[in-house]
Amino acid sequence: MEHHWQLHKAKLRSYLARHLNHDADTDDILQEVYIKAHTQWHTLKSQTSLSAWLHRIAYNTLMDHFRQSKPWDELPDSLESPDADETEMAHQQLSECLRPLMEELPEKYRVPLEMADLDGKNQQQVADELGLSLSGAKSRVQRGRILLKEKFTACCDIEVGRGGVTSFSPKKPGSQRC
Incomplete structure (x- = not known):
């Protein structure tokens, strides 16, 4: 697993960095992808689909990140509605x-x-x-x-x-x- 991970790590990091603003977020999500891939290694059906499989895990992890984060600030309670x-x-x-x-x-x-x-x-x-x-x-x-x-x-x-x-x-x- 480790050998395969090293072959795809740079491509996955580049993919994640294109969609995120901070290197720290990129590294965190890349680590989550590694953990998910390592724990789900047994579900990989063929070594020839490894790249697509890792990218799907990266995509799903990225979407989970976006769903959990709030890209906006909460409005203050003191904000008045239009008259x-x-x-x-x-x-x-x-x-x-x-x-x-x-x-x-x-x-x-x-x-x-x-x-x-x-x-x-x-x-x-x-x-x-x-x-x-x-x-x-x-x-x-x-x-x-x-x-x-x-x-x-x-x-x-x-x-x-x-x-x-x-x-x-x-x-x-x-x-x-x-």
């Missing part, structure tokens, strides 16, 4: 911005979209009021959403968080026709 009024104001500004963009949509998509998303009607009600089949109403609402999204993302930079859109701003003038 609800700011979020509400962003939503209000966003809705004022969406109305003109919706008005640019073709009527066959705009009307069902307004009924479903602004008036709060379910799609069966939209279908009944417009004389459409349910699948036709669903199709028009979905197509309207897609067209509106395309217009909106062409004109605005959007920031999305847990509560939906948290911030948006117009793109540079002249970058798109808005």
Whole structure:
């Protein structure tokens, strides 16, 4: 085992070092790989697959290391969440911005979209009021959403968080026709 280990040790160390920031971590994981390989030597089916077998152990050990480590700092308890009024104001500004963009949509998509998303009607009600089949109403609402999204993302930079859109701003003038 020792002879085989020495033949592959440099390659394994190089592989691990490419994925880790610290030499100490690399050495620790390399040592874990050696221990696992030594204790599992009896599971090796063929000497010809030794290199692949050792690399698989190194990969699995590296993944275990990443799963156990926390690459981020915990947020302090004193961190305040965004003010609800700011979020509400962003939503209000966003809705004022969406109305003109919706008005640019073709009527066959705009009307069902307004009924479903602004008036709060379910799609069966939209279908009944417009004389459409349910699948036709669903199709028009979905197509309207897609067209509106395309217009909106062409004109605005959007920031999305847990509560939906948290911030948006117009793109540079002249970058798109808005």
